[in-house]
Amino acid sequence: MIMKLMLKKLEEYDLIIMLMAIALTCFGVVLVYSASNIMAAKRFHDGFFFLKRQGLFAIAGFVVMLVVMRIDYHVWKQLAVPALLLCLVMLGLVLIPGIGGKAGGSSRWIKILPGFNLQPSEMAKLALIMYMAYSLDKKQDKVKLLASGFIPYMIVLMFLISFLVLQPDLGGALTLAAVSMTMLFAAGTRLTYIFSMFLLAMPLLAIKLSRGYHKGRIDAYLDPWSDPAGKGFQIIQSWLALGTGGVFGQGLGEGKQKLFYLPEAHTDFILSVVGEELGFLGVLVIIGMFFLLVQRAMRIAVAAPDTFGRFLALGIAVLFGIEATVNMGVVTGLLPTKGLALPFISYGGSSLLISLFAVGILLNISSGLKISPITVKEGA
Numbered sequence: 001m002i003m004k005l006m007l008k009k010l011e012e013y014d015l016i017i018m019l020m021a022i023a024l025t026c027f028g029v030v031l032v033y034s035a036s037n038i039m040a041a042k043r044f045h046d047g048f049f050f051l052k053r054q055g056l057f058a059i060a061g062f063v064v065m066l067v068v069m070r071i072d073y074h075v076w077k078q079l080a081v082p083a084l085l086l087c088l089v090m091l092g093l094v095l096i097p098g099i100g101g102k103a104g105g106s107s108r109w110i111k112i113l114p115g116f117n118l119q120p121s122e123m124a125k126l127a128l129i130m131y132m133a134y135s136l137d138k139k140q141d142k143v144k145l146l147a148s149g150f151i152p153y154m155i156v157l158m159f160l161i162s163f164l165v166l167q168p169d170l171g172g173a174l175t176l177a178a179v180s181m182t183m184l185f186a187a188g189t190r191l192t193y194i195f196s197m198f199l200l201a202m203p204l205l206a207i208k209l210s211r212g213y214h215k216g217r218i219d220a221y222l223d224p225w226s227d228p229a230g231k232g233f234q235i236i237q238s239w240l241a242l243g244t245g246g247v248f249g250q251g252l253g254e255g256k257q258k259l260f261y262l263p264e265a266h267t268d269f270i271l272s273v274v275g276e277e278l279g280f281l282g283v284l285v286i287i288g289m290f291f292l293l294v295q296r297a298m299r300i301a302v303a304a305p306d307t308f309g310r311f312l313a314l315g316i317a318v319l320f321g322i323e324a325t326v327n328m329g330v331v332t333g334l335l336p337t338k339g340l341a342l343p344f345i346s347y348g349g350s351s352l353l354i355s356l357f358a359v360g361i362l363l364n365i366s367s368g369l370k371i372s373p374i375t376v377k378e379g380a
Contacts, residue, residue: 013069014300014366020293021344021359025061025352027286028270028345029054035258035273036266036347050266050347057349061356068360069367076361077308080134083127084156090120091163108167119350121172124160126354128176129183129315131156136187137308143187150193153184170214171338175322177201182318183311221336234269235333237262242275242283242332249279266347268339271331286345287328294321297362303369313365316358 033051041047076083093099093110109117132153142149157180164173181194209218216231224232241257244250255276258265265273274282297317304310320343327342329335341348343355 012367013363014296014369017293017296017300017359017362017366018065020289020296021065021356022062024286024289024293024344025058025356028342028352029058030252031270031273031345032266032347034253034255034277035270038259039265053349054347054352057352060349061353064353065356065360065363068357069363071360071364073309073312073361073364076130076312077134077137080127080130083123084131087120087124087127088159088163090118091124091160094120095163095166108169116349119348121164121167121169122350122354124164125172125176125179125319126316126358128156128160128180129312129319132180132183133308133311133315136183136311137306140187140307143184143189146193150184150189153180154197165208169339170208171326171340174338175319175326175340178322179315179318183315186314187311217337221333224333234263234337238269238272238331239333241272245276245279245282247280249275249277249282252277268327268337268341268346269331270346271328271342275331290320290324290343294324300362300366300369304365305368309365313362316362319358320355 032054036050037047040049109119112118161173220231224235294317301310301313323343326340341351
């Protein structure tokens with residue numbers, strides 16, 4: 001009887017989104033272990049080091065998702081501005097020596113507890129979506145105006161991007177820009193404003209990409225074989241992993257490129273491990289699950305009962321879609337290396353917790369909506 005009541009209660013929500021999020025997360029925990037156990041045994045003398053941590057993050061994330069899906073999503077309208085301000089403060093704290101944690105030359109974390117660092121940029125992505133959904137709902141009639149409609153959003157975006165560029169986290173900055181511009185376009189902002197901002201940003205982006213390690217990444221993207229043991233090493237190893245896997249893969253846990261050949265095998269390049277161990281079919285399954293997740297999120301955005309819910313669901317759908325697409329593009333060499341994790345799958349507590357938090361919001365918006373695979377209509 002209790003089980004029936006629980007299932008009936010869950011039927012109020014979009015079960016496909018819930019199942020996709022759970023499946024991707026569980027798949028990610030297994031893949032993190034497969035990609036990291038040898039490296040963890042050598043570095044930490046514990047082959048289960050990353051598995052235990054990612055498993056705990058997954059359990060905590062599922063709890064967060066179950067709690068958030070029961071919270072009326074209109075609550076986030078009241079918390080949107082405070083959340084954005086808090087993220088701005090935290091992004092500033094990241095840059096302070098002794099508070100911000102460094103890794104790979106970047107300062108992207110705040111030291112919270114021994115063994116646990118918080119990545120404010122992950123929180124900032126969701127906070128910006130909440131703020132824009134709240135603001136676009138509040139001033140729908142002004143969104144086509146330049147001074148009072150478009151420019152205020154650009155000021156907020158520039159503050160966030162400036163902090164991310166200083167870390168440096170160019171991938172996160174570009175993600176924020178893409179999500180915000182998509183939401184503004186959907187709200188009815190004139191294309192001339194968006195295109196003009198793109199033209200203004202291009203020279204600054206070109207200058208940034210022509211200096212420091214960004215230039216090395218562009219060089220590696222254009223011709224990785226010019227420096228196969230240096231700048232081009234990571235993408236070449238990724239290609240070797242994907243190519244070795246073939247159609248069906250070498251078998252789970254049987255990959256060789258993760259054995260100190262492929263850098264960041266358990267984080268940014270975990271899809272390469274999928275390709276080597278589970279083959280092209282395994283990669284297709286991952287792509288299919290992300291496609292279904294984003295597609296259902298877009299349907300929720302269309303069917304949401306109010307403007308705030310529509311923009312909130314749209315922003316989350318676009319965020320998941322962009323992050324997954326960019327990560328896959330980087331791993332296959334279609335895009336320059338950007339340091340973006342694959343949502344739900346790559347190792348990382350902050351990313352996983354925020355992703356499942358966002359899924360909880362989507363599930364709450366879906367409550368009471370009847371969304372079939374083909375048609376969308378608002379429920380009674």
